[in-house]
Amino acid sequence: xxxxxxxxxxxxxxxxxxxxxxxxxxxxxxxxxxxxxxxxxxxxxxxxxxxxxxxxxxxxxxxxxxxxxxxxxxxxxxxxxxxxxxxxxxxxxxxxxxxxxxxxxxxxxxxxxx
Amino acid sequence: xxxxxxxxxxxxxxxxxxxxxxxxxxxxxxxxxxxxxxxxxxxxxxxxxxxxxxxxxxxxxxxxxxxxxxxxxxxxxxxxxxxxxxxxxxxxxxxxxxxxxxxxxxxxxxxxxxx
Numbered sequence: 001x002x003x004x005x006x007x008x009x010x011x012x013x014x015x016x017x018x019x020x021x022x023x024x025x026x027x028x029x030x031x032x033x034x035x036x037x038x039x040x041x042x043x044x045x046x047x048x049x050x051x052x053x054x055x056x057x058x059x060x061x062x063x064x065x066x067x068x069x070x071x072x073x074x075x076x077x078x079x080x081x082x083x084x085x086x087x088x089x090x091x092x093x094x095x096x097x098x099x100x101x102x103x104x105x106x107x108x109x110x111x112x113x114x
Numbered sequence: 115x116x117x118x119x120x121x122x123x124x125x126x127x128x129x130x131x132x133x134x135x136x137x138x139x140x141x142x143x144x145x146x147x148x149x150x151x152x153x154x155x156x157x158x159x160x161x162x163x164x165x166x167x168x169x170x171x172x173x174x175x176x177x178x179x180x181x182x183x184x185x186x187x188x189x190x191x192x193x194x195x196x197x198x199x200x201x202x203x204x205x206x207x208x209x210x211x212x213x214x215x216x217x218x219x220x221x222x223x224x225x226x227x228x229x
Contacts, residue, residue, distance in 0.1 A: 004157070006157075042219035090158070
């Protein structure tokens with residue numbers, strides 16, 4: 001069982017839809033992350049929130065919009081996506097944005113854009 | 115700058131045989147190193163980590179890794195492979211805090227266990 005919970009597990013959306021991915025952790029971690037993972041590839045960092053403030057945006061297109069309502073929750077709002085955005089979206093958290101604090105991953109949301 | 119190289123994108127071993135997955139890193143500062151495992155349709159699970167101290171690190175599921183500074187390596191081993199070890203394995207190095215990014219992942223090694 002993972003301590004980082006992501007919903008939904010699967011999502012199919014059209015290119016004109018608006019949807020949101022949700023992530024929750026109750027480990028007291030103060031850093032939360034969104035990663036995108038294509039098949040047979042390593043995760044690619046999208047966003048980092050540290051103490052509920054956006055600290056890193058890896059030049060992600062504006063059709064992806066992150067939100068951190070509080071220290072336990074992380075959302076990723078999706079709008080006008082492209083088929084190439086289909087991927088596994090992973091949420092992770094860590095105790096801090098320090099260099100010896102491991103990432104704890106959720107099981108991801110499998111997104112298909114039609 | 116930090117980077118990770120995993121030699122061998124696919125490794126096959128027989129059940130009961132030694133598992134050796136290779137990871138070399140590049141880091142301008144003392145690194146923090148991690149191994150993660152990913153089973154199909156799941157997220158990444160931490161196997162083990164090296165931060166400071168003992169260079170031989172033991173992790174979950176019988177895996178261990180040894181940090182060798184002279185070889186800039188952090189290879190993952192397990193004495194006897196089980197069928198349940200079949201998965202994707204990622205080595206990662208973390209950056210110092212002031213660079214802003216935290217983790218650099220290797221390209222992954224897919225482990226197949228042959229019965």
